[in-house]
Amino acid sequence: MDDEFGAAYAGSLARDHVLGALGNRTVVQALADGEAPRAVWEALCTDMDVPPERRLGRDTRVARGAQGGQGGRLGG
Template sequence: MRHSEFWERMTAALRDEGYARYWAGSTVIGSLEGRTVDEALAAGESPKAVWRAVHAVLDLPERDR
């Protein structure tokens, strides 16, 4: 998964690009070693792994995985 696809999915899941960016910078996710989405991506975590963590936290439908 590319970063562009990751952000498209984030925007779709949270229904607003601005809110998706805010959420990514402010929500700490335990499975990302206690980091935010932004921190995990900046540290080199793959967008696919980060998306899986986001998907679980937001309890999104399986079809969105």
């Protein structure tokens, strides 16, 4: 949530935004009730119009072979 909405707004959304798709519960309530985190995230993304390409968060991994990534050779 922090990646998409920023830390302060993500916290507010989790506590205050009621999701009809989750039985009119907030993110915090749904998770406390045992809903799967993925289902909660998908419901929030749908409600907040987060495009599908941004629903997995930022990819901060470095590709293999790229500068700073894993080398292509074994052993160093």
